[in-house]
Amino acid sequence: MQNLKQETIELIKRLPDNCSLEDIMYELYFKQKVKRGLKELKEGKVVSHEEVKKRMSKWLKSSGH
Incomplete structure (x- = not known):
């Protein structure tokens, strides 16, 4: 596995020569x-699609939408 510095260098090398600093940061x-x-995800820290739908529904109702 590459270290963070090397990964960053490789990512920048793959970008077009005319990319902006904003492009690199993004x-x-x-x-x-x-x-x-x-x-x-690997650690199991996920929320199911159904749970997201429930939370969104509850949030929308409480915010008057």
Whole structure:
């Protein structure tokens, strides 16, 4: 497994030469969020689709929608 610095360098190398700093930051942010999500999934820290629907319904009712 590569270390974080090497992973970041490889990610930047794959981006187009004319990308902006904002593009680079977005890609790093996206990669970090995906890694965190996969880790949480592996640890069983997930919410089922049905539970999300229940929570959204409850939230919408309480907010007057």
